[in-house]
Amino acid sequence: MDLNPATPAFAQTLAAALPEGTIDTPEARYLEEPRGRYAGQAGVLARPRSAQEVATLIRMAGEARVGVVPYGGGTGLVGGQVAPEGAAPLILSLERMTAIRDVLPEENVLVAEAGVILADIQKAAEDAGRLFPLSLAAEGSARIGGNLATNAGGTGVLRYGNARDLCLGLEAVLPDGQIWHGLTRLRKNNTGYDLRHLLIGAEGTLGVITAAALKLSPRPARTGTALLVIRDAAAALSLLALARDQMGETVSAFELIHRQGFDFLAETMPEVRIPFDTIPEWSVLIEVGTSAALDPAQALEALFAAALEDGLVSDGLIAQSAQQGRDFWTIRESIPEANRRIGSVSSHDISVPLGAIPGFIGEAGERLAKLGDFRINCFGHVGDGNLHYNVFPQPGRSRADHKNQRDAIKTCVHDLVHELGGSVSAEHGVGRLKVGDLERYTDPAKLSAMRAIKAALDPRGIMNPGAVLRAV
Amino acid sequence: MDLNPATPAFAQTLAAALPEGTIDTPEARYLEEPRGRYAGQAGVLARPRSAQEVATLIRMAGEARVGVVPYGGGTGLVGGQVAPEGAAPLILSLERMTAIRDVLPEENVLVAEAGVILADIQKAAEDAGRLFPLSLAAEGSARIGGNLATNAGGTGVLRYGNARDLCLGLEAVLPDGQIWHGLTRLRKNNTGYDLRHLLIGAEGTLGVITAAALKLSPRPARTGTALLVIRDAAAALSLLALARDQMGETVSAFELIHRQGFDFLAETMPEVRIPFDTIPEWSVLIEVGTSAALDPAQALEALFAAALEDGLVSDGLIAQSAQQGRDFWTIRESIPEANRRIGSVSSHDISVPLGAIPGFIGEAGERLAKLGDFRINCFGHVGDGNLHYNVFPQPGRSRADHKNQRDAIKTCVHDLVHELGGSVSAEHGVGRLKVGDLERYTDPAKLSAMRAIKAALDPRGIMNPGAVLRAV
Incomplete structure (x- = not known):
């Protein structure tokens, strides 16, 4: 079903039906996305102030068979917010609906x-x-x-x-x-x-x-933070189970950090203080938020003692102040920036069943070793089974040196994730980047149901054409 | 789209394609539902043992254009599990898939x-x-x-x-x-x-x-239970907010009980002990489940003290043993049975925004008073905004005396719920009982989207025809 481009004439038609200043020509920022993979086509920009105005825009786009690309903060990482191909769209920014x-x-x-x-x-x-x-x-x-x-x-x-x-x-x-x-x-x-x-x-x-x-x-009345050195990746899961047994829902974050993350920080962001003399192979950042009646530091001490006895942890730090807790978080939150400074060959936002995490880490490393010599930074929301598994060149080499391997690396990682019953898009979505992955890995019955739902609700195919499902 | 009945010939065709014993004639229990409002048509019974067999049955039903009524435990309260009208269906019981x-x-x-x-x-x-x-x-x-x-x-x-x-x-x-x-x-x-x-x-x-x-x-390591007398229905919400501020997610149940519930228990189930000398107008049953580090009874004592100071509660009991906690739950769990013994004129499974609960209770009582002289038992999961608002005859009268008023009562309650932004089916679903309510109260855009999805995924209309959406 071919769509028509959003032309100046279409812009004029819209402008006549909507309050002054609603319709505009999009500046460059509406055509960019954070990773620079896609350049959006300009088309027409609409910045409505109410649901009623959005409805008018969508109805008129439907009548004119013009594609509509909804635009929020523009921070998506999979190209869902820009249309690089097909007819130039109506970019529908919600930025004025801020009540x-x-x-x-x-x-x-x-x-x-x-x-x-x-x-x-x-x-x-x-x-x-x-x-x-x-x-x-x-x-x-x-x-x-x-x-x-x-x-x-x-x-x-x-x-x-x-x-x-x-x-x-x-x-x-x-x-x-x-x-x-x-x-x-x-x-x-x-x-x-x-x-x-x-x-x-x-x-x-x-x-x-x-x-x-x-x-x-x-709001949890009190917050506690710990950075614990774990035996291996498998110990993360046992430690999580132990933590939830001891502290229930108060466990609010459980983030895995690999040695590679600390090394990248030391290499690119030396201002981030690493509180260990010897960099641990694997560690986890744990946060608990408790009611006033419970001392979170004490609860974390109890967890540490039990985990030490079980051989799950070998060392660790429990924040003794709010500042120290924030310092631990600074480490975790600086890792993505350190990654950017190093420059990844390929990044993967994946999830696998919790029990499959250690196996995934081992097997992915082995399979990638066959493709080349890489540094791997595997980190993230291990409590959710969601890892950011990112592949980097060795020192002295650049991502450009591995450009031709990028697809093979991605397929290697994603195939393994799929074999383990995981997801190739845990939290970032499909956008335009992973339309092919969705087709490759999604259950055929689900995919056909998705297409039927799309055709039923959007028979003209005007809504964000080319995102999630290939435009037909 | 007319469906064909599930005939003996259809049963034979199915039987030939499936393992022996899969296809049968349904006994009476498959045609009944707990409230006795609907008598299902017999048709054919299938009891598959695998998803593959279910798939075969659905595919063959689709080819023959025979309706399929999925059947679980048969406990639904809105007639979703029986087909009283239209062509006799294939009843598809999952009872053998118990792994x-x-x-x-x-x-x-x-x-x-x-x-x-x-x-x-x-x-x-x-x-x-x-x-x-x-x-x-x-x-x-x-x-x-x-x-x-x-x-x-x-x-x-x-x-x-x-x-x-x-x-x-x-x-x-x-x-x-x-x-x-x-x-x-x-x-x-x-x-x-x-x-x-x-x-x-x-x-x-x-x-x-x-x-x-x-x-x-x-599993929460420790459980605490309290039965607190509250100032009025509005105090329930403030008490809930206070409880969650003090105890976070450990608050696992928050159930409202009205005096009428205690009265019905005294009238019909005198074996259920009521632990108050004076029956309170409104009370709440609170349960908290904590980790080992927290004493739930102590936490409930602290809540009681703070609520007393705020004037939210006037009296109350905190269970001093597991047995006493179970006794409190027996009261709450016996209320539906007491209701059945009294015999309601009309029962309503509704939800409203939490803040609208006191207003709903007041206004519903006033509107119903104009329709007649009733006893109202309003109880339930007030923490979820979900009330079972049930209307009963006065002593000496029976539900049959009010038979002609049933529809007016239901409409009166449901209209008010709708005005308050609530739901006329909070937890029981739509089934066949509330198809008309769904049409009356559901947003037209949602209803047309639902119909489009149904037509897209089930173009022959074979899946549970007449439930949720009117068969077309």
């Missing part, structure tokens, strides 16, 4: 429009004595509509779930231009198919989220 | 076939030192496939979520007979539309769940 419509601390609910920046939601929750637990590197510029459209993950998933688990209701414009008023604040609602969960993670291909009712949590 | 395929305590995962009885899953989790927190009155006969198909709720939702929140992956047969192998154990997986959440809560209208990967939790 926090409601904060209801007693209900633990916050209602925000799609364009609110994630950090602003965190702040509004904090001001109300509550926690909005979605937390990720791009939170200073990512917008909640995009976080939901991509079902964002981040560091709080272990305790609080993915973005979809933090959403009670949605307002959205469907591909036919109808507004779905689904902004419910209900914890229980079994009236028909769960359209909310269908739109979340659909990356704008089934409609545009315009507002969301979000679930807040009590 | 627990895997228990992985370190991963907190259990993989069960759809026919496993909920209590057996709870038991298997317990044997592995884990908790499967889905808990509801029918757990001794309800099967997990049905629990998921209806997104069951129950008493553990406040802490652990609804059935959908406890499911990591599904194996299911789609309406075209394809098996979707989606039995992932992943915590994070952003590869395409979330088919799992679409099938969960679809009540068998988009396919048949044949197995599920379920999320287990650590």
